[in-house]
Amino acid sequence: MAGMDSQVIVVGGGASGMMAAGRAAERGASVLLLEKMPRLGSKLRITGKGRCNLTNDADLDAFIGHFGPNGRFLYGAFSRFFVADLREFFDRMGVPTVAERGGRIFPASGEAHDAADALARYCQKGGVRVRTRTAVSRLLAEGERMAGVEAAGETFRAPAVILATGGASYPRTGSTGDGYRLAASVGHTIVPVRAALIPLVTAEAWVPQMMGVSLRNVRATLYLDGSAVASEFGEMLFTHFGLSGPIVLTLSKRAGEALEQGRVEIGVDLKPALSDEQLDARLRRDLDQHGKRAFRSVVKGLVPAKMVDVLVALSEVPADKAAHQISAAERKRLFGLLRDLRMTVRAQRPLREAIVTAGGVALDEVNPRTLESRLVWGLYICGELLDVDADTGGYNLQAAFSTGWVAGDAAAASVRTDG
Numbered sequence: 245m246a247g248m249d250s251q252v253i254v255v256g257g258g259a260s261g262m263m264a265a266g267r268a269a270e271r272g273a274s275v276l277l278l279e280k281m282p283r284l285g286s287k288l289r290i291t292g293k294g295r296c297n298l299t300n301d302a303d304l305d306a307f308i309g310h311f312g313p314n315g316r317f318l319y320g321a322f323s324r325f326f327v328a329d330l331r332e333f334f335d336r337m338g339v340p341t342v343a344e345r346g347g348r349i350f351p352a353s354g355e356a357h358d359a360a361d362a363l364a365r366y367c368q369k370g371g372v373r374v375r376t377r378t379a380v381s382r383l384l385a386e387g388e389r390m391a392g393v394e395a396a397g398e399t400f401r402a403p404a405v406i407l408a409t410g411g412a413s414y415p416r417t418g419s420t421g422d423g424y425r426l427a428a429s430v431g432h433t434i435v436p437v438r439a440a441l442i443p444l445v446t447a448e449a450w451v452p453q454m455m456g457v458s459l460r461n462v463r464a465t466l467y468l469d470g471s472a473v474a475s476e477f478g479e480m481l482f483t484h485f486g487l488s489g490p491i492v493l494t495l496s497k498r499a500g501e502a503l504e505q506g507r508v509e510i511g512v513d514l515k516p517a518l519s520d521e522q523l524d525a526r527l528r529r530d531l532d533q534h535g536k537r538a539f540r541s542v543v544k545g546l547v548p549a550k551m552v553d554v555l556v557a558l559s560e561v562p563a564d565k566a567a568h569q570i571s572a573a574e575r576k577r578l579f580g581l582l583r584d585l586r587m588t589v590r591a592q593r594p595l596r597e598a599i600v601t602a603g604g605v606a607l608d609e610v611n612p613r614t615l616e617s618r619l620v621w622g623l624y625i626c627g628e629l630l631d632v633d634a635d636t637g638g639y640n641l642q643a644a645f646s647t648g649w650v651a652g653d654a655a656a657a658s659v660r661t662d663g
């Protein structure tokens with residue numbers, strides 16, 4: 245199909261681009277989808293630990309809230325295509341969905357591949373021509389109008405081009421940030437790109453000793469120069485370099501900003517359900533009831549096994565000291581560690597390891613109701629390439645699907661009215 249003209253060209257066959265291409269074709273446009281990787285939806289296939297957390301059943305305002313201030317931009321797209329529409333879409337494509345803890349919605353099959361394959365089928369059904377292994381290197385504009393793209397030395401012409409190249413993380417899935425350069429080449433402002441959901445590297449040598457420990461129902465608080473600036477309750481994980489897991493990822497963007505401003509720490513409250521009085525009472529009781537036991541074995545009753553030696557060492561209480569000999573000061577030190585296990589944050593992991601890229605095409609240059617560029621006629625921009633990013637929980641994919649659907653819909657409408 246090289247060189248053949250189309251009405252709509254979609255650049256990038258990820259979550260957003262496949263939805264855009266499928267929708268534009270469904271509305272009657274002749275569509276060409278160009279994807280640089282050998283297959284469609286490489287990133288989608290590894291989302292949600294291979295299970296693909298498609299979206300979330302939070303209501304609209306709460307949903308938007310997970311994107312921070314820029315989330316307001318999404319009201320336009322979400323009012324046209326939102327959670328119920330997405331679930332209905334996957335149902336129709338033979339991939340029923342289920343809601344789990346925290347309102348997270350997954351394919352009932354538990355297979356991200358099913359979601360990606362359904363989107364590929366959607367494109368196929370509408371007659372979208374797909375070219376994989378085709379990296380777009382240039383946008384072609386004629387005056388202030390889109391005219392097509394260049395890829396691998398070939399020119400593909402179309403009056404409407406949808407840019408859906410994703411962010412700049414997990415480059416092995418194809419998301420290498422090409423779209424930022426392409427959008428900038430036709431005049432778009434790119435808000436500096438940085439990691440949004442990214443694990444954090446800590447300084448203390450004892451952190452990696454707890455590698456693999458996953459904590460539920462804890463509270464992590466982010467400190468900048470000693471003052472609390474953000475806090476999250478939920479699950480987290482110790483790794484060989486530091487901290488990861490949902491609440492750490494959620495705090496990570498703020499941590500990145502804080503790292504440019506001063507000294508950054510994370511404190512973990514291991515017993516957030518207990519007040520100070522209750523926690524102290526619990527420790528007194530444990531120490532009293534098991535007076536003859538070694539301190540270490542009392543600590544064992546309080547935290548996961550792999551944390552015991554670390555906490556004992558940090559408490560500076562001899563591991564084999566009998567519980568009834570523990571002084572008030574020693575008990576207070578243990579109390580302090582359980583209430584606020586403090587770690588120094590040294591850095592974010594590199595951008596390529598981010599779940600989502602923050603920054604991107606400036607939102608005031610894109611029409612939120614159509615996703616059309618306000619600078620170039622016929623150029624549409626959707627998905628993670630835009631300057632929107634959210635917490636974990638399915639929000640990012642819904643944004644990619646919704647903006648893709650709306651861009652495809654609007655691009656198809658525009659080529660039809662243009663004749």
Ligand SMILES: Cc1cc2nc3c(=O)[nH]c(=O)nc-3n(C[C@H](O)[C@H](O)[C@H](O)COP(=O)(O)OP(=O)(O)OC[C@H]3O[C@@H](n4cnc5c(N)ncnc54)[C@H](O)[C@@H]3O)c2cc1C
Pocket residue numbers: 255256257258259260261278279280281284285286287288290291292293296297298299378379380381408409410411413414417418419420421422423598599600626627628629637638639640641642644
């Ligand atoms: C490990 C991991 C797990 C995740 N899990 C979840 C989850 O469970 N739920 C959730 O909501 N979000 C999750 N996300 C985030 C989510 O995957 C992304 O936000 C989403 O995929 C963005 O969709 P997109 O279509 O904009 O970009 P992408 O899905 O990245 O697709 C962009 C496509 O464009 C192609 N491309 C790039 N440049 C060019 C070019 N020059 N020419 C042609 N093609 C090009 C790429 O190869 C790629 O296929 C996860 C991310 C990661 C990395």
